[in-house]
Amino acid sequence: MTLFQHLHMLARCWRYRLRSEAADIAQLSRFDLQGRTAIDIGANRGIYCYWMSKFVGPEGRVIGFELQPELHDALQGFKRRSSMHNVEVVMQGLSNQNGMVRIERSYAGSTGARISDPTTVPSSGDVPPGFGKITRLDDYCRKHNVQDIAVIKCDVEGHERQVFEGAEETLRTQRPILLFEAFNSEIEQGGLFDYLKRIGYRGFFWSHGKRYDAKQFKTAPYRRPTCVHRNYFFTPVAKVHRPSAIRYTRSYPVSA
Incomplete structure (x- = not known):
């Protein structure tokens, strides 16, 4: 990575922090992450890796997973140039199975890259284009x-x-906070929120400086009128046993 490319990436990081995803990165900074582990799934060129590296501190650890093999040099270069010694880069995507999948994208390195066919093929040898x-x-x-x-x-x-x-095993045993982007169709047809609720999570999101319950995803304003997706935080709820009943309380207090 050249100096110019590094400066360009730093500018993108600050644009996310101050403008495009300001509320979400600010919320991340308010959680107690020092000395702990953060996972970035869909790291792309490393913007969230950069901020989480700072939030977990030198005693913490960030693991960035990226599906697109062409982004290896960009991620490693940004890591070196930014002295992110607590960041590990893993050139794999994550799913509910193991193997190899076809990537749908407009160009290599696209922020909109996605798995086009969930059917996996055995992962052996080099990854084909x-x-x-x-x-x-x-x-x-x-x-x-x-x-x-x-x-x-x-x-x-x-x-x-x-x-x-x-x-799921990791979510049930380690109870991390989740920050993820989701489309309306994924919520309504894919049952994403219902699934997270079943394993003990409750969600919220920020919009125009106001915090909303995740259930208000269809009625709260979006960042832009054309959007049908947004970022959500889901925090674990803990079972509290009582003599006659079991109730749930949020285990991670969140600053408004």
């Missing part, structure tokens, strides 16, 4: 002993539920 490797987060965490995950950011263009299904 237009394909990427996927694994389950549960399998990766078990294999590499990934512990103390505080937050998972996920932006995979409509594949979020499959990612969380492949991470």
Whole structure:
């Protein structure tokens, strides 16, 4: 990565922080992430890796997963230039199965890249053009002993539920905060919110400086009139046992 490319990436990071995703990155900064592990699923060129690297601090750890193999040099270059010593780059996507999938995109490195066909093929040898490797987060965490995950950011263009299904053991045992982008169709037809509710999560989002319950996703204003997606935070709820009943309380207090 050249100096000019690095400065361009830093400018993009600050544009996200101050404008396009200001409320979400500010919310991330308010969580207690110091010294813990953060996961970035769909890292692309590393904007969220950059901010989470700062939020977890030098004693913390960030693992960035990226499906598009062509972004390897960009991610590693940004990591080196920015001295992100606490960031690990994994050139794989995440899903609810293991193997290799075809990537649908307008160009290599696109922020809108997605898995076009969820059917996997065996992952052996080199990755052919237009394909990427996927694994389950549960399998990766078990294999590499990934512990103390505080937050998972996920932006995979409509594949979020499959990612969380492949991470269910991790979500149930480590109880990380989730930040993810979701389309209305994924919520309504894919049952994403219902799935997260079943495994003990409750959600909210920010819009124009106001916080809304995730259930208001169809009625609250969007960032732009043409949008049909937004970023959501889902936090775990903890079971509290009482003599006659069980009730739920949020285990992560969130600043408004």
